[in-house]
Amino acid sequence: MIAVWNGAEIARSDDCLIVEGSYYFPLTSIDRDLLRPGPHRSRCPMKGEASYFDLRVDGHSLSHAAWFYANPAAAFVHLENRVAFWRGVQVLEAGEQAHAVDSTAAASAQDPAEQERLYEFLSKIPKTEIHLHLEALVSCESIYRLMRENQVNIDGVESQGDLLRRFQVRTLEQFIDLYINVIQPCLLKAQDFDLILRDARDYLKRNRIYYAEIFWAPTKFMQNGLEYAEMLDVLDAGARRIKSEDNIHIKFLVDLSRSYGPENAGRNLDLVLAHPRDCVIGVGLGGAEENNPARDYEAVFERAREAGLHAVAHAGEAVGPSQVWEAIRTLQVERIGHGTSAVLDERLLDHLAETQLPLEVCPSSNVFTRAYVHELREHPIRNFFERGLNVTVNTDDPTIFGIELSDEYLNLYNHCGFDLNEILVLIRNNLNASFLSDRNKANCWRQVRERVAKLQDRLGFQLTIP
Numbered sequence: 001m002i003a004v005w006n007g008a009e010i011a012r013s014d015d016c017l018i019v020e021g022s023y024y025f026p027l028t029s030i031d032r033d034l035l036r037p038g039p040h041r042s043r044c045p046m047k048g049e050a051s052y053f054d055l056r057v058d059g060h061s062l063s064h065a066a067w068f069y070a071n072p073a074a075a076f077v078h079l080e081n082r083v084a085f086w087r088g089v090q091v092l093e094a095g096e097q098a099h100a101v102d103s104t105a106a107a108s109a110q111d112p113a114e115q116e117r118l119y120e121f122l123s124k125i126p127k128t129e130i131h132l133h134l135e136a137l138v139s140c141e142s143i144y145r146l147m148r149e150n151q152v153n154i155d156g157v158e159s160q161g162d163l164l165r166r167f168q169v170r171t172l173e174q175f176i177d178l179y180i181n182v183i184q185p186c187l188l189k190a191q192d193f194d195l196i197l198r199d200a201r202d203y204l205k206r207n208r209i210y211y212a213e214i215f216w217a218p219t220k221f222m223q224n225g226l227e228y229a230e231m232l233d234v235l236d237a238g239a240r241r242i243k244s245e246d247n248i249h250i251k252f253l254v255d256l257s258r259s260y261g262p263e264n265a266g267r268n269l270d271l272v273l274a275h276p277r278d279c280v281i282g283v284g285l286g287g288a289e290e291n292n293p294a295r296d297y298e299a300v301f302e303r304a305r306e307a308g309l310h311a312v313a314h315a316g317e318a319v320g321p322s323q324v325w326e327a328i329r330t331l332q333v334e335r336i337g338h339g340t341s342a343v344l345d346e347r348l349l350d351h352l353a354e355t356q357l358p359l360e361v362c363p364s365s366n367v368f369t370r371a372y373v374h375e376l377r378e379h380p381i382r383n384f385f386e387r388g389l390n391v392t393v394n395t396d397d398p399t400i401f402g403i404e405l406s407d408e409y410l411n412l413y414n415h416c417g418f419d420l421n422e423i424l425v426l427i428r429n430n431l432n433a434s435f436l437s438d439r440n441k442a443n444c445w446r447q448v449r450e451r452v453a454k455l456q457d458r459l460g461f462q463l464t465i466p
């Protein structure tokens with residue numbers, strides 16, 4: 001796959017994207033914000049070390065912008081995300097011919113100033129996110145620090161540059177490799193989880209997320225010798241600190257994980273029940289869906305529900321709609337993670353519309369894993385929404401996919417046919433599908449409405465706030 005801008009090819013080598021020559025790219029203040037020192041620096045693991053892009057803006061070299069675009073997969077996502085700023089870029093499959101680009105006409109088709117106004121609006125709306133994985137919030141910087149601190153040897157990783165290349169995942173296999181062979185082996189002390197929580201806090205702050213439900217999968221770390229209770233102590237203390245310092249509320253859903261079988265899931269549940277904490281509100285079923293049917297976990301989930309825990313499950317992300325049915329019928333979950341393949345089953349769509357069982361849709365994640373969706377514009381989220389399903393929007397693995405929640409909403413506007421009124425409905429759906437109490441939800445939404453009203457006045461939108 002190659003990308004072309006203004007008639008010139010943006011080449012991709014093994015580990016980077018290279019723009020041949022120097023071009024003027026009309027960066028907006030949004031992009032400039034990302035280059036300024038501040039919380040975004042946590043996403044800048046290669047600062048001063050690499051120059052993947054020869055980029056010049058207003059005569060100033062912006063080669064340090066490379067970190068933001070250094071992940072080829074994410075770069076393409078970002079080329080699409082920020083199409084206003086990169087209008088004229090064509091992403092082509094091998095052998096496909098680039099068509100002539102009238103960059104002036106293309107630029108006016110999506111006005112950068114309008115995109116900036118939209119992004120400002122979407123990024124400043126207070127939000128909730130309910131499908132996020134803890135390890136996928138860690139920065140490359142933090143993993144590099146832990147690698148040195150814990151004296152971990154990772155094959156082929158001698159420098160932070162090598163590590164960044166492992167973070168530049170392009171395939172599902174590389175994604176799994178990063179999780180299993182890079183991130184997880186570096187977390188060897190319970191206290192290491194505090195570092196991840198600090199990265200998580202930065203992500204949540206950047207996206208104005210005031211409440212998040214995060215999956216925590218303890219199995220692998222216990223295999224590495226960590227104690228469940230010690231990790232829990234660190235996560236609990238970190239969540240309390242973030243609540244008091246930043247007024248961001250974090251709750252955890254313990255991922256019982258189908259990758260290690262039902263017996264292991266049962267042992268995880270025993271630990272959850274033996275160590276009750278306010279910050280742990282339920283259990284989830286993540287891991288490899290293929291060959292690990294939901295029905296095998298029926299007894300474990302029954303026990304969790306009887307103990308008063310919330311229950312959710314990934315289903316229909318990598319395999320067909322039968323797994324969504326199974327998660328609903330045998331696990332009796334309160335939400336479905338992804339549910340993408342539901343689009344293949346009319347009866348299931350009707351059932352989901354009727355029951356209003358929330359779907360935790362993760363659009364960019366689904367494009368990345370390519371099981372049922374290859375491009376954002378073909379994502380069934382629009383179909384789900386129009387059929388009246390209870391759709392929520394999430395990022396799943398933000399650091400690894402290089403996608404943030406504010407980007408996801410802008411994507412839905414730019415590529416999936418959602419207008420701003422509909423996006424406000426989605427934002428409210430996220431809140432309503434969360435496990436906050438009804439009273440809390442009502443309070444939160446009242447505050448969100450006030451904020452949206454002020455934002456729309458300032459930015460000149462006229463919306464019907466639900």
Ligand SMILES: [Zn+2]
Nearest residue numbers: 133314337396
């Ligand atoms: Zn997930």
